[in-house]
Amino acid sequence: MPKELRLSELAERVGGKLRGDGSVEVRGVAAVAEAGPDQITWVTDRRYAQQLAQSRAGAVFVPLDQGPTPMPAVLVDHPGLAMIKAIEAFAPPVPAPAAGVDPSARLHDTALLGKAVAVGPNVVIGPACRIGDRTVLHAGVFIGDETQIGSDCVFWPNVVVRERCHLGNRVIIHPNVTIGSDGFGYEFADGRHYKIPQIGQVLIEDDVEIGAGSCIDRGKFGQTIIGIGTKIDNLVQVAHNVRIGPHCILISQVGIAGSTQLGAYVVLGGKAGVRDHITIGDRVQAAAACGISKDVPAGMVVNGNPAVDNRQYLREQALVRRLPNMAEQLRQLSARVAKLEQAADD
Numbered sequence: 001m002p003k004e005l006r007l008s009e010l011a012e013r014v015g016g017k018l019r020g021d022g023s024v025e026v027r028g029v030a031a032v033a034e035a036g037p038d039q040i041t042w043v044t045d046r047r048y049a050q051q052l053a054q055s056r057a058g059a060v061f062v063p064l065d066q067g068p069t070p071m072p073a074v075l076v077d078h079p080g081l082a083m084i085k086a087i088e089a090f091a092p093p094v095p096a097p098a099a100g101v102d103p104s105a106r107l108h109d110t111a112l113l114g115k116a117v118a119v120g121p122n123v124v125i126g127p128a129c130r131i132g133d134r135t136v137l138h139a140g141v142f143i144g145d146e147t148q149i150g151s152d153c154v155f156w157p158n159v160v161v162r163e164r165c166h167l168g169n170r171v172i173i174h175p176n177v178t179i180g181s182d183g184f185g186y187e188f189a190d191g192r193h194y195k196i197p198q199i200g201q202v203l204i205e206d207d208v209e210i211g212a213g214s215c216i217d218r219g220k221f222g223q224t225i226i227g228i229g230t231k232i233d234n235l236v237q238v239a240h241n242v243r244i245g246p247h248c249i250l251i252s253q254v255g256i257a258g259s260t261q262l263g264a265y266v267v268l269g270g271k272a273g274v275r276d277h278i279t280i281g282d283r284v285q286a287a288a289a290c291g292i293s294k295d296v297p298a299g300m301v302v303n304g305n306p307a308v309d310n311r312q313y314l315r316e317q318a319l320v321r322r323l324p325n326m327a328e329q330l331r332q333l334s335a336r337v338a339k340l341e342q343a344a345d346d
Contacts, residue, residue, distance in 0.1 A: 003027065007021070007040070007072055008022030020059075021072045024072055037056055040086060043062050043079060046066055096136050104122050105122065111125045111129040123141045135149055138155060143161050145163040150167060150168045156174050159177050160180075162180030165203075171206070174212040180202045181218065185258075199220070200219025200240065201219060202223065205230075206229070220240050227264070230246065230249075233252040237254070237255040240258045240259070244266075253271045254274075261280065262284075263282035266281075275293045275294075281297050281298030282299070287301075290303050
């Protein structure tokens with residue numbers, strides 16, 4: 001890992017066009033307001049370029065059509081992606097167990113590991129499991145019977161993946177996530193709740209990332225599915241038989257009830273709640289803390305509880321803010337009407 005790069009080298013790494021002094025030494029990445037002379041910053045939109053006048057940054061990533069800047073610049077198609085590549089260049093190595101199996105781990109004789117798999121302390125891998133090449137299992141990970149995990153995955157400490165789950169390649173699961181726990185299903189009869197056996201599976205496709213403390217329940221029958229490229233924040237609950245399409249974003253404390261379906265590129269804001277057995281179309285965006293109780297057509301932006309079209313929600317909220325004044329006006333009108341009626345009676 002290089003400790004510093006000349007700006008010309010960094011421009012080559014990110015595939016950008018250098019403008020200005022390429023000999024500037026860069027040792028890290030920081031936001032516009034915090035960056036120092038040995039750091040590079042980024043501006044994603046020309047409207048924010050004026051902030052550079054107050055920045056101490058030694059260099060900046062800017063869009064290709066950006067005008068003059070007070071410091072040397074690297075012109076790129078997508079400054080945000082260039083920033084990611086720069087961070088990768090300067091990031092310290094991520095701690096990980098070495099390839100091989102720690103002596104304290106317990107692997108069943110029928111478990112099969114691919115090439116260069118790293119199995120950390122106190123990991124448990126059950127019968128008939130398959131672990132793909134270069135996958136890393138940190139301390140305390142539990143992999144249940146007959147589970148299949150792809151290549152280049154990273155499971156952080158204390159992840160639990162229960163029996164018969166299937167995970168694709170390059171899946172990242174953060175600490176204390178549970179995959180394949182029983183769905184919440186009961187039948188009420190004779191004055192008590194009878195547990196419904198949860199005999200399905202969880203399928204997690206390639207390039208999914210799941211944040212710390214989240215839970216993905218197995219299907220009652222069939223599968224709970226997390227689509228390719230979906231990113232799930234911390235403390236998210238996905239219930240049994242939910243199907244989440246590709247490249248969705250679920251932000252912290254989202255809860256999705258059973259058998260609901262999400263299309264592609266859906267974004268659910270923090271604490272959004274989704275009821276069971278509904279369908280949310282492609283590219284729907286739901287604001288934080290909204291409650292979705294019915295189907296949402298593709299492309300809608302929804303807000304509120306119950307969730308409605310965001311434009312309607314904003315109009316309603318504008319009226320709500322006027323209610324105190326309207327209540328006072330109503331009180332005054334009521335008093336005038338009472339006075340007029342009294343005068344008429346007299």
